[in-house]
Amino acid sequence: MNIIEIQVSEELKGERIDKVLSTYENDWSRTQVQQWIKDQLVKVNEKVIKTNYKCQLNDAIVVNIPDPEILDVVAEEMNLDIYYEDADVLIVNKPKGMVVHPAPGHLNGTLVNGLMAHCKDLSGINGILRPGIVHRIDKDTSGLLMVAKNDMAHESLVNQLVNKTVTRKYKAIVHGVILHDNGTIDAPIGRHKQDRQSMTVTNVSSKDAVTHFRVLERFNDFTFVECQLETGRTHQIRVHMKYIGFPLVGDPKYGPKKTLDINGQALHAGVLGFIHPRSKEYLEFEAPLPTEFLDVMEQIKINR
Numbered sequence: 001m002n003i004i005e006i007q008v009s010e011e012l013k014g015e016r017i018d019k020v021l022s023t024y025e026n027d028w029s030r031t032q033v034q035q036w037i038k039d040q041l042v043k044v045n046e047k048v049i050k051t052n053y054k055c056q057l058n059d060a061i062v063v064n065i066p067d068p069e070i071l072d073v074v075a076e077e078m079n080l081d082i083y084y085e086d087a088d089v090l091i092v093n094k095p096k097g098m099v100v101h102p103a104p105g106h107l108n109g110t111l112v113n114g115l116m117a118h119c120k121d122l123s124g125i126n127g128i129l130r131p132g133i134v135h136r137i138d139k140d141t142s143g144l145l146m147v148a149k150n151d152m153a154h155e156s157l158v159n160q161l162v163n164k165t166v167t168r169k170y171k172a173i174v175h176g177v178i179l180h181d182n183g184t185i186d187a188p189i190g191r192h193k194q195d196r197q198s199m200t201v202t203n204v205s206s207k208d209a210v211t212h213f214r215v216l217e218r219f220n221d222f223t224f225v226e227c228q229l230e231t232g233r234t235h236q237i238r239v240h241m242k243y244i245g246f247p248l249v250g251d252p253k254y255g256p257k258k259t260l261d262i263n264g265q266a267l268h269a270g271v272l273g274f275i276h277p278r279s280k281e282y283l284e285f286e287a288p289l290p291t292e293f294l295d296v297m298e299q300i301k302i303n304r
Contacts, residue, residue, distance in 0.1 A: 112132070126154075142267075174249060198235075214226050220303075222300050
């Protein structure tokens with residue numbers, strides 16, 4: 001463990017401790033510094049402080065920089081569908097059935113394993129199991145994901161998600177015929193009280209969640225829709241569409257038991273747009289519907 005000692009000067013007094021430290025070293029991201037503070041690796045005048053502590057003149061700051069964790073996730077060669085890549089970001093089209101990142105008991109075959117073989121420079125903000133991962137989509141959801149190749153890019157992309165400036169449009173097939181051409185679902189989402197592995201619309205320990213949808217095509221018993229996320233809560237589209245009475249086709253958790261047999265929800269993250277962290281240019285990408293999704297569409301059309 002490396003120990004750094006800093007004394008607060010006149011120009012730094014009154015500034016938050018996380019801002020002071022993130023500007024002290026170019027390699028220290030603010031998110032990383034905040035985690036060190038939470039882990040009590042930062043002390044001011046020999047006392048543990050919080051991230052919002054405002055520095056005083058001549059404060060003695062001691063930072064105990066932890067040793068780098070040894071990455072025990074194995075790189076695996078995969079035929080990744082890369083849509084864009086530069087020194088800062090990478091856009092990948094994840095296939096249905098692939099888990100985004102490793103978890104205890106599931107360390108192989110994930111997107112992260114493939115990314116580690118594809119490129120060695122991934123941001124470390126999310127730790128050894130989720131290098132580069134800025135946001136996720138469910139295992140059985142296909143589509144586009146942003147990957148950060150350094151901490152600067154990671155922080156920029158996360159801030160854009162927080163500020164709701166990232167464009168995220170999904171295509172989905174739902175049970176039932178939606179009569180409105182478009183609509184907005186504004187309903188908070190939290191952990192289900194009885195089933196802790198599921199999410200639900202609730203006012204208890206929940207977070208705001210907003211989904212906009214528009215109808216693309218109607219069938220006898222199904223509707224093809226585009227959903228645009230304003231927020232990005234766990235299972236948001238799946239939970240919201242169930243909430244208004246139109247659960248996703250094939251959804252094993254939130255859909256009806258009698259549904260089309262497609263091994264997971266008919267949901268595809270087709271459009272992804274964001275401001276590039278370095279160039280500040282708006283970039284937008286679109287991935288076509290995968291074959292299995294088109295097969296379900298064809299099956300519905302034949303039977304209507």
